[in-house]
Amino acid sequence: MNPYLDDDLQALAEHARRFAEGRVAPGFLERDRSRVLDRTLMREMGEMGFIAPELPTAHGGLGMGSLAAGVIHEQIARADLSLSYINLLASLNGQILSQHGRPEVVAPWLRKLVAGEALFAIALTEPRGGSDAANLRLKVERVGDEYVLNGEKTSISAADQCDAAVVFGRTGTVDSGAHGVTALMVPMDLPGITRNRFDCHGQRAIGRGSLFFENVRVPVSHRLGDEGKGFVQVMQGFDFSRALIGLQVLAVASVSLEETWEYVAQRQAFGQPLSAFQGVSHPLADFETQVAAARLLCLQTLWLKDRGLPHTAEAAMCKWWGPKLAYDVVHQCLLSFGHGGYDRGPMEQRLRDVLGFQIGDGTAQIMKTIIARTKAGRQAVPV
Numbered sequence: 001m002n003p004y005l006d007d008d009l010q011a012l013a014e015h016a017r018r019f020a021e022g023r024v025a026p027g028f029l030e031r032d033r034s035r036v037l038d039r040t041l042m043r044e045m046g047e048m049g050f051i052a053p054e055l056p057t058a059h060g061g062l063g064m065g066s067l068a069a070g071v072i073h074e075q076i077a078r079a080d081l082s083l084s085y086i087n088l089l090a091s092l093n094g095q096i097l098s099q100h101g102r103p104e105v106v107a108p109w110l111r112k113l114v115a116g117e118a119l120f121a122i123a124l125t126e127p128r129g130g131s132d133a134a135n136l137r138l139k140v141e142r143v144g145d146e147y148v149l150n151g152e153k154t155s156i157s158a159a160d161q162c163d164a165a166v167v168f169g170r171t172g173t174v175d176s177g178a179h180g181v182t183a184l185m186v187p188m189d190l191p192g193i194t195r196n197r198f199d200c201h202g203q204r205a206i207g208r209g210s211l212f213f214e215n216v217r218v219p220v221s222h223r224l225g226d227e228g229k230g231f232v233q234v235m236q237g238f239d240f241s242r243a244l245i246g247l248q249v250l251a252v253a254s255v256s257l258e259e260t261w262e263y264v265a266q267r268q269a270f271g272q273p274l275s276a277f278q279g280v281s282h283p284l285a286d287f288e289t290q291v292a293a294a295r296l297l298c299l300q301t302l303w304l305k306d307r308g309l310p311h312t313a314e315a316a317m318c319k320w321w322g323p324k325l326a327y328d329v330v331h332q333c334l335l336s337f338g339h340g341g342y343d344r345g346p347m348e349q350r351l352r353d354v355l356g357f358q359i360g361d362g363t364a365q366i367m368k369t370i371i372a373r374t375k376a377g378r379q380a381v382p383v
């Protein structure tokens with residue numbers, strides 16, 4: 001029984017779990033080695049209605065609400081966190097495009113996104129830093145009916161695999177802060193764009209890399225929100241992705257715990273199952289408790305979002321607690337498997353995968369600053 005999930009959402013989760021176990025889980029280890037996102041699988045997810053189901057039907061979605069996106073996202077992430085970036089990026093970018101884009105420009109892209117035919121990246125971080133995100137430098141100059149982009153974005157998930165990106169650049173002066181930032185939808189086949197790929201510790205199927213813009217001309221019609229208001233208007237979308245990231249990493253923690261309980265119940269030492277020793281079972285019991293609580297927080301955050309209620313602090317809580325907790329859980333699970341856990345395989349891959357989210361989409365320090373601001377006020381917590 002879960003207060004946030006009615007029978008329909010439970011059934012949706014079960015449907016997604018069957019798909020994830022049958023189609024996503026089998027390629028989990030191989031995708032880490034090949035470092036390629038499976039586009040066939042992505043299209044299948046689209047056909048099943050598993051990508052951005054919360055988008056309005058007019059945009060190809062199912063108009064189902066954020067909790068539906070959350071329960072599907074959890075099931076895909078259980079099978080492969082890296083592949084579940086498809087859901088994360090589609091929900092984050094889908095919301096931004098549908099709320100801030102010109103309908104005639106974004107509609108064809110949204111249909112492709114929901115169908116699993118287009119992958120969008122979100123391009124905010126720059127070489128000079130990611131935490132102080134409003135202080136970005138990518139130059140965006142208006143020339144007639146176009147914007148001309150020059151600069152670099154770095155550490156961007158799916159940089160070399162995406163078909164388009166939401167790019168944040170500066171139309172104002174360098175010292176104009178958050179108020180001089182403009183967001184644009186940029187197709188990746190425009191002349192002047194080059195990209196690379198990093199050798200990442202985890203999340204290797206989705207990968208990260210840099211995007212380089214040299215005199216890239218983007219039609220003004222591709223702007224998202226008002227000129228100079230990209231940061232203030234479009235960044236609201238991150239509250240959604242922060243709750244989704246919480247569910248994503250906690251799903252990995254849950255499946256790791258399930259496998260570990262099974263293992264410690266059958267593995268023998270000193271004539272007893274490992275689970276008979278409190279030194280083995282109590283840390284797992286502690287983590288079961290914390291994962292259950294953290295998951296409820298994430299579901300509550302999406303529930304608040306679906307009702308149009310404030311949820312910025314809750315989303316930041318999901319984003320710092322979830323990844324920290326998931327890392328600690330998977331670490332404990334890996335240790336419970338003894339030397340076998342240290343071999344190349346699911347546990348060590350999950351540990352590498354979840355670690356990325358202690359940095360990606362904002363670190364714990366930045367999330368705690370957001371929480372502090374909502375409690376004490378922006379003036380009391382300026383940075």
Ligand SMILES: Cc1cc2nc3c(=O)[nH]c(=O)nc-3n(C[C@H](O)[C@H](O)[C@H](O)COP(=O)(O)OP(=O)(O)OC[C@H]3O[C@@H](n4cnc5c(N)ncnc54)[C@H](O)[C@@H]3O)c2cc1C
Pocket residue numbers: 121122123124125128129130131132154155156157158203208356357359360361362363364365366383
């Ligand atoms: C797996 C992964 C995926 C990512 N995907 C994307 C993506 O798709 N798109 C994108 O735009 N970016 C992405 N990023 C980049 C990510 O958002 C940034 O790395 C992050 O915001 C931190 O920025 P930074 O790395 O430049 O660290 P810095 O900003 O240089 O910070 C370094 C350290 O100092 C701390 N720090 C900074 N300021 C403060 C402060 N005021 N108080 C306390 N501590 C502070 C930080 O918490 C951090 O620990 C991704 C990163 C990773 C690892």
